[in-house]
Amino acid sequence: MTEHAYYNQAIHGPYETHSIGDHVLEEGGTIRGCTLAYATFGTLNAAKDNAILVPTWYSGTTKIMEQVYIGAGRALDPAKYFIIAINQIGNGLSTSPHNTPFPGGGPNFPRVRIGDDVRAQHKLITEKFGIEKLALVVGGSMGAQQTYEWAVRYPDMVRRAAPIAGTAKNTPHDYLFAETLIEAITSDPAFKGGWYGSPLEVHQGLRRHAKMWAVMGWSTEFFQQDRIKALGFSSVDDFITNFMNGYFGVMEPNDLLCMAWKWQHGDVSRHTGGDLKAALGRIKAKTFVMPISTDMFFPPADCAAEQKLIPNSELRVLNTIDGHLGLFGTDAGYTEQVDKHLRELLASAA
């Protein structure tokens, strides 16, 4: 296989890979030789009680988690913690539609659920590192979905949880938004039902997808207060072309679609026959629910409603006008708030 122009060590590394073998999925499919790409920071102590797990969001890889959330002097400080950032299945680095050969790859890649990711990650950290307790699981957006799944599925293993800008059960509105993103891509005739040659052939669909992210991803205030210029872009067009398309336009459509379906169907209440209260009631982790104040599709109200169902939890709203994509760390005030809350959470008995 030739190296991919975007999903490679030069851009996203250094990362390691670990095969968990064949992975039978909740929806019935099997990923043959399922491989997780992951990166670690810091050292696992002898007691193996300083491990922090960081999953990834839609389109994101462990690299952006490292750049925005991990580092010396940060709450997630490799000097104190052993931080394991794991790429979700389908994100282009772990096993994904684009790097799975015919016939199981591309549009034939099986349906993957958040629960499949968390079971795979569980295998990795137990088999590879022998970790039995996680000091913290923290992730944003789809990373929050995985965080909730961890806390509900393995309640005795997760001591603290910090779901940022995400929900335990995806909302109907959020489902619809993801649907419009999916259709932006699949409606491009060049998509050819997923049998495109290179992702660049699907550039029209990818560009529509990126523009729709611009509408829902930031906020009205973000544009009104000219945050675009503060971020170094001369106009909305420049921002759409060189930031939004620059980011999304190089990705694999089939990989994005794998993640989008997974995002749409995130729901921890699958563990309890649809009873969300019962599912969230299982959580033993000390949990900080951290929505972003201006998030248009994981709004504070939706997150607060779930937080009320989690026994040992608090709501910690992150204030920024950068909306959901404040996750990217575009607002220094946002990352300061994240660090402040995570420090407090990590210092708390759990």
Add this chain to the structure above:
Amino acid sequence: MTEHAYYNQAIHGPYETHSIGDHVLEEGGTIRGCTLAYATFGTLNAAKDNAILVPTWYSGTTKIMEQVYIGAGRALDPAKYFIIAINQIGNGLSTSPHNTPFPGGGPNFPRVRIGDDVRAQHKLITEKFGIEKLALVVGGSMGAQQTYEWAVRYPDMVRRAAPIAGTAKNTPHDYLFAETLIEAITSDPAFKGGWYGSPLEVHQGLRRHAKMWAVMGWSTEFFQQDRIKALGFSSVDDFITNFMNGYFGVMEPNDLLCMAWKWQHGDVSRHTGGDLKAALGRIKAKTFVMPISTDMFFPPADCAAEQKLIPNSELRVLNTIDGHLGLFGTDAGYTEQVDKHLRELLASAA
């Protein structure tokens, strides 16, 4: 010309038509024999001081304004007022791309601005009815854009103004949202650059357009609190198919695109060399600025910022979880609030 399956008297009537002759547009084009479709309710009194003008929103016609906002016992009561509801250019009833013959129609229809509508409406009400003062101009969304344009362009003529869920100067975020709607339609191969045979051929683009309206038009709470079921739909799919597509799916793509461009470029500061404060400072009308609390693309913050620039104005937020499309009158509490504020405005000295 055969009667259109949707834009006709049976569905949107009764309405009258009035030709204002050739209409030279701000962008340089000319509409030959520009005709406005309008409906009146009540009687113009001898002093000609009881006239209320009601423009229309994107995709809307005077029929929905009548159904939701006008009636006996309502603030806009035909027993007291002479109410003139006027269809905007491009909405399918007034001169529009689809009802303008080749070569000036279809995708060749010239660019129309909000100011072109307001000048045309001014001709209609002065030439046809001899009205020199309007007791009130009230409209929602693009109707609010026209309301602002009226109050800035003809300050001595507009005694009261009530822009609902709209802005005087369109925001960059709103512009982007409209752009994604436009691209949902134009990206359909069946659109053929606007040279489609019938609108139904563009059903895939129209359906994507309708679904994107579902995401931005309502609110997360609307879906979370199952307003869909309260409105008589069994599921989100049923709602998307039979409400959103039922509404938008029968419309003419070229007409929608004419209105979308106009919406994107709404800006009263064109009168003052780009100085919005100076433009809004011209307004003499007693003005109630009425955003909808959960509006995702004309949010209260944007409307409040403009309200502060209008001399004799007040901010009156309409509280509903139905978002921007609360304009449709889906929430009885919303229409009650509208009536309460409009009654107070109409009773005020101006």
